[in-house]
Amino acid sequence: MGFQQGLSGLDAASKNLDVIGNNVANANTVGFKKATAEFGDVYARSLVGASDTQIGQGVSVTNVSQSFTQGNVTITGNPLDIAINGTGFYRTVDTSSGQVSYTRNGQFHTDKNGFILSATGQNLTGYGVDSAGKVNTAVLTNLQIPVNDLAPLATTNTTFGINLDAAATPPTTTPFSNTNSATFNHSVSEQVYDGTGTAHMLTNYYVRTATGWDVYSQVDGNNPTGGNPLTSLTFNSNGQLTSSPSKVAVAFGGMSIASMDFTGTTQYGGGYNDTAPGVAQDGYATGRLASYSVGTDGIVTARYSNGRTATLGQIAMANFKAPEGLQSIGGNQWVETSNSGAPNLGTPGMGSFGLLQSSAVEQSNVDLSQELVNMIVAQRSYQANAQTIKTEDTILQTLVSMR
Structure with missing residues (x-):
């Protein structure tokens, strides 16, 4: 009897509802990227070759893919809220384990030492500056906003x-x-x-x-x-x-x-x-940090009480040939896999990399209206597959009742 088809349909519809439910739950999660369940039909293998009367064995979830389309950008007023307009990811490093991860969540803050941290506590990486104050794109470093005063410079x-x-x-x-x-x-x-x-x-x-x-x-x-x-x-x-x-x-x-x-x-x-x-x-007095800002090119600039400005570094960005192959580890973080390929590093606005927008965040790309419609379709699919099993049960009861 064909219980297998109905059972596989129930399982697939249930997983589809799980995916939809996860999308809905993260509708307000900054930088979240919605997922879609992908299905494939199942056929039993035949030792004697193909058959014109072969009947499918049901359905399976072949993949849960993520959509990295752009989310809406919302103004926040916090200078360390930074949204990506376009493609690319922030590169972050866990200082305790050394694990490198990538995120679209631009909600950053600083720790007591001035290091810029992601919402989940990883260091934001970028390019530092040399002794002349120029950005050095040859070496990655953990970006830091100095907490100490700017030393004075004698007039020469x-x-x-x-x-x-x-x-x-x-x-x-x-x-x-x-x-x-x-x-x-x-x-x-x-x-x-x-x-x-x-x-x-x-x-x-x-x-x-x-x-x-x-x-x-x-x-x-x-x-x-x-x-x-x-x-x-x-x-x-x-x-x-x-x-x-x-x-x-x-x-x-x-x-x-x-x-x-x-x-x-x-x-x-x-x-x-x-x-x-x-x-x-060319001289100046001691300066205390008055404010800082992040440009569209990722340059972090500090402004001091003595009127001086200083470049602190530039945010690094990463992209992948196949971002859909990234593995999600939670907390709006992904890690590279063999399917995604190695990261291509660069700076905002370079090549295909998007630009940054300070004092703003990128909202989730979940469309609630679409997800609610998808939920109705998945519910009806679940009910229909349950009805298939019920019908098969009725037929089986009829056969058992024959004398």
Whole structure:
């Protein structure tokens, strides 16, 4: 009798309902990818070859495949919620076991040491930076947001690219005094820093002479160790700087500046201009982490209280020739298998890799409406197979009752 077909149908429909139920249960799971039960018919093997009257033995679940289609992206406001727009996976490492896994769940956070962790506690891997602050894509590392303050940097180079008024005349009051504006024509100041990050005010005073300009330099009102004037500037008839050298070294008590660059200084008519090309220096004070952000290219950037920014690294991404061959280990994580192939690593936006969106997460790609319809179909299939068994039982009872 044909109980086998009905029983296999019940088993297949039950597994199908399990798959649908799992999809529905994870409809709100970030980064979840829905699965679909795939079926195949079953035939008994014949030793004498094919038969025109061969009857199938029922159905079996041949595979449960996952669909890696894009889920909807939802804004969260958390800078470490990062959604993938496109293909690819995050690469994570379990520090205790060393197991590498891959995920689409972009809900990250930091631990007490600043390491970026996935929702299940694995380290997010990426590419670190070299001593020059450039991303080094040759070596993978666990990404970290430093919890320590940014060390200060002493000023070693300054630039004073300003325009001096060609119509200016030498002061009638001498000698130079920084407290008497009648003894100089113009002054420009900028903040500089010593090795401890302490700020000081550097001021250059420009005094018109018969042949050009004398530059008097002071830090917090103190003259340089070599005395003033620091240097003299001369210009040609077109207002271009002709004095050499245009860069000078200067030392003050407690700090020294290796290069004070006057290369951009001009002497044109129309008054003084301190923004052409401007005044700048390369030092900064101690900085505390104020915020951080992740760009669409996966670059993690920190912003400090002293106005500085620093590149901390770049998120790495992985893709597979056959992502359907990945093995799910729970927690929205997959591991590679021989069916998926080895991972192809890269960075967001490179090749076929998708871009990242910070302060957002990728929702599950489960369509609840479709799943509820599938549930009805699976339920009806279960009922129909149960009816097959009931009918077979009725026939069997009839045969047993024959005398």
